[in-house]
């Protein structure tokens with residue numbers, strides 16, 4: 001008795017959204033490589049047959065990448081401005 005249809009595109013019926021929700025909580029950890037291999041494989045396996053989760057993971061991945069990119073760019077600028085600020089204040093306090 002085979003109850004699961006492997007290779008079938010009809011996966012929405014067997015889709016367990018409870019499992020999805022549990023996974024969603026772990027997706028950020030997954031992207032940060034904070035999960036063990038077993039959990040990673042579990043997520044990858046689920047995402048392969050679950051379109052909503054797959055697109056969610058893609059969106060999350062893109063967001064994380066964007067965060068990394070945008071986090072890298074403004075920081076040096078803000079940092080250099082802070083340095084400028086500091087260097088302007090420094091002589092006043094260090095110079096007698």
Ligand SMILES: [Zn+2]
Nearest residue numbers: 020046050053
């Ligand atoms: Zn799912």
